[in-house]
Amino acid sequence: MEPTASFSATLSMTRRAWLGLALAVAALPCLAFAGEAMPSWNDGASKTRIVRFVEDVTNPASRNFVPPAERIAVFDNDGTLWTEQPMYFQLAFVFDRVKALAPQHPEWKTTEPFKSVLEGNMAGVAASGDHGLLALVGATHGNTTPEEFSKIVSDWLATARHPRFNQPYTELTFAPMKELLAYLRANGFKTFIVSGGGIEFMRVFSERVYGVPPEQVVGSYVKMKYEVRDGKPVVVRSPEIDFIDDKGGKPVGIDRFIGRRPILAFGNSDGDFEMLEYTTSGPGPRLGLIVHHDDAEREYAYDRKSPVGALERGLDEAPKRGWAVVSMKDDWRKVYD
Amino acid sequence: MEPTASFSATLSMTRRAWLGLALAVAALPCLAFAGEAMPSWNDGASKTRIVRFVEDVTNPASRNFVPPAERIAVFDNDGTLWTEQPMYFQLAFVFDRVKALAPQHPEWKTTEPFKSVLEGNMAGVAASGDHGLLALVGATHGNTTPEEFSKIVSDWLATARHPRFNQPYTELTFAPMKELLAYLRANGFKTFIVSGGGIEFMRVFSERVYGVPPEQVVGSYVKMKYEVRDGKPVVVRSPEIDFIDDKGGKPVGIDRFIGRRPILAFGNSDGDFEMLEYTTSGPGPRLGLIVHHDDAEREYAYDRKSPVGALERGLDEAPKRGWAVVSMKDDWRKVYD
Numbered sequence: 001m002e003p004t005a006s007f008s009a010t011l012s013m014t015r016r017a018w019l020g021l022a023l024a025v026a027a028l029p030c031l032a033f034a035g036e037a038m039p040s041w042n043d044g045a046s047k048t049r050i051v052r053f054v055e056d057v058t059n060p061a062s063r064n065f066v067p068p069a070e071r072i073a074v075f076d077n078d079g080t081l082w083t084e085q086p087m088y089f090q091l092a093f094v095f096d097r098v099k100a101l102a103p104q105h106p107e108w109k110t111t112e113p114f115k116s117v118l119e120g121n122m123a124g125v126a127a128s129g130d131h132g133l134l135a136l137v138g139a140t141h142g143n144t145t146p147e148e149f150s151k152i153v154s155d156w157l158a159t160a161r162h163p164r165f166n167q168p169y170t171e172l173t174f175a176p177m178k179e180l181l182a183y184l185r186a187n188g189f190k191t192f193i194v195s196g197g198g199i200e201f202m203r204v205f206s207e208r209v210y211g212v213p214p215e216q217v218v219g220s221y222v223k224m225k226y227e228v229r230d231g232k233p234v235v236v237r238s239p240e241i242d243f244i245d246d247k248g249g250k251p252v253g254i255d256r257f258i259g260r261r262p263i264l265a266f267g268n269s270d271g272d273f274e275m276l277e278y279t280t281s282g283p284g285p286r287l288g289l290i291v292h293h294d295d296a297e298r299e300y301a302y303d304r305k306s307p308v309g310a311l312e313r314g315l316d317e318a319p320k321r322g323w324a325v326v327s328m329k330d331d332w333r334k335v336y337d
Numbered sequence: 338m339e340p341t342a343s344f345s346a347t348l349s350m351t352r353r354a355w356l357g358l359a360l361a362v363a364a365l366p367c368l369a370f371a372g373e374a375m376p377s378w379n380d381g382a383s384k385t386r387i388v389r390f391v392e393d394v395t396n397p398a399s400r401n402f403v404p405p406a407e408r409i410a411v412f413d414n415d416g417t418l419w420t421e422q423p424m425y426f427q428l429a430f431v432f433d434r435v436k437a438l439a440p441q442h443p444e445w446k447t448t449e450p451f452k453s454v455l456e457g458n459m460a461g462v463a464a465s466g467d468h469g470l471l472a473l474v475g476a477t478h479g480n481t482t483p484e485e486f487s488k489i490v491s492d493w494l495a496t497a498r499h500p501r502f503n504q505p506y507t508e509l510t511f512a513p514m515k516e517l518l519a520y521l522r523a524n525g526f527k528t529f530i531v532s533g534g535g536i537e538f539m540r541v542f543s544e545r546v547y548g549v550p551p552e553q554v555v556g557s558y559v560k561m562k563y564e565v566r567d568g569k570p571v572v573v574r575s576p577e578i579d580f581i582d583d584k585g586g587k588p589v590g591i592d593r594f595i596g597r598r599p600i601l602a603f604g605n606s607d608g609d610f611e612m613l614e615y616t617t618s619g620p621g622p623r624l625g626l627i628v629h630h631d632d633a634e635r636e637y638a639y640d641r642k643s644p645v646g647a648l649e650r651g652l653d654e655a656p657k658r659g660w661a662v663v664s665m666k667d668d669w670r671k672v673y674d
Binding site (some may be wrong): 216217225227233249252 | 406407421529561564586587588595611615672
């Protein structure tokens with residue numbers, strides 16, 4: 001069969017199907033406009049600011065029009081797209097993983113920081129500092145292939161529960177933020193996660209939960225090497241950290257992975273300061289946003305002095321830099337689905 | 338104006354425009370099927386193999402059906418998407434850049450490998466080895482912001498000419514490969530470049546020339562750091578190489594940037610061997626392809642012993658690994674546009 005004949009046959013048989021599918025796909029952006037966009041947001045300054053920005057940059061008649069290819073929006077994950085209290089969820093994974101691996105490592109009973117983890121002594125873990133944390137990450141994340149690691153995370157997500165809400169961690173993603181991601185995509189934006197969290201940890205659930213495919217997730221990563229292991233070509237994750245995608249690392253990660261300065265950045269802690277600064281200092285229209293966790297009842301209330309997700313410089317400088325501070329309490333009709 | 342009111346207004350005013358645009362966009366895949374796909378390919382085993390693979394993985398009734406999100410195709414650049422003789426085009430850029438910067442560096446007249454470059458002594462440059470090459474790349478690529486570097490490359494591309502064809506280098510991109518990229522995208526594939534070349538060098542022209550946006554370009558990169566320079570937040574490229582996206586680095590680059598094993602890989606030299614091996618050893622349908630440069634008249638003829646783009650192991654193992662070897666001479670109706 002000649003390829004050209006095959007094309008013609010495919011064309012005549014399936015033109016109707018194609019057009020039907022095309023119409024269905026084409027209708028999606030319209031549906032995003034019909035009804036109310038982002039129903040979990042209260043009508044107020046924050047929502048208005050977002051909607052006006054999007055309407056402006058997508059309006060071909062506006063002098064602020066941005067072509068679709070340049071509509072890059074970046075989102076922090078911990079504390080911005082999902083909860084980060086009482087500890088980063090990936091840290092809960094690390095602790096659970098240490099416990100799961102402990103029988104194979106009897107020496108951990110007497111070696112810090114593993115000893116403290118096994119005894120549930122958070123103060124002891126904290127006392128081990130960054131060095132201890134890297135040891136934990138190395139021991140729990142290294143020497144696996146991405147496929148193996150993905151399976152481990154996936155299994156953990158299926159069973160682990162948040163200590164306060166008793167829900168799977170992926171249920172503690174913010175409904176208003178998921179609506180915002182969808183609203184931006186319906187308006188031709190490409191949405192990226194740019195997080196201090198592990199890139200391969202987030203990729204396990206980013207597509208299912210946020211609609212963000214693996215190739216649009218930027219995060220911290222370990223060194224990796226390629227090898228043919230037992231006849232099977234694999235990439236192997238080393239225990240050694242290669243890149244930390246936090247603070248000044250975020251603009252570097254953005255440049256390395258995306259190669260374009262975003263026009264919208266959304267964060268929640270001072271770890272996002274440089275990403276917001278880098279994004280909003282480019283030429284043309286830019287929007288910087290910060291989630292302010294001020295809702296102890298429905299989620300958590302913390303900022304300047306929090307051991308997790310501290311927000312101090314961002315709060316101080318948001319007004320003069322023109323960044324919108326989004327109040328979880330006032331701006332969000334609901335927090336979770 | 339309330340955001341919701343604004344939505345309704347937008348909807349009623351522009352529903353016709355939306356549908357018109359949607360239909361136009363929806364028609365694109367059909368157009369790709371109407372007429373002949375990939376007209377620069379001769380009808381033959383290579384084209385048939387590609388078309389059958391694409392028809393198979395996009396057919397929902399096939400047991401080999403692959404959902405669009407997993408239709409990842411990766412392409413080497415040098416020698417696969419454009420010519421790489423008589424030297425990698427980025428190396429021509431490096432040499433021209435050394436000459437342009439020489440007046441600011443009088444010491445280069447007496448320091449290798451700069452001396453050899455300035456004297457046009459290619460044997461001397463080659464004698465300086467990898468160490469010399471890294472020195473050249475560092476001196477010509479470092480200490481710039483991505484924006485500055487992009488401008489330098491862009492200016493060079495506008496004026497530099499290939500020594501044999503006397504054309505801008507971006508004119509020496511392969512017409513059949515550009516058609517293949519477009520054909521894959523029309524069939525729901527996401528096309529990535531995965532090259533040993535510099536990531537920021539390629540991003541200058543990848544979108545315009547190949548239709549591949551910056552965020553879908555994976556390549557070698559230098560270390561970078563973020564700083565606020567004269568009040569302007571910038572990322573600064575260091576002269577130090579961070580990652581080399583070649584040989585075993587390619588599967589690592591794929592995992593790091595894309596996070597999914599591709600289903601189609603196209604290369605041309607043994608630098609692509611591991612990428613082809615990694616891609617085609619995954620489960621399910623996979624296609625590995627190699628451009629064989631056997632066309633001295635229209636382009637170049639070289640393989641096993643070439644100092645640039647040597648292809649030896651790939652040629653030897655292609656048959657038993659099921660990789661298609663594409664003959665430039667026999668499979669391509671034309672090489673350049």
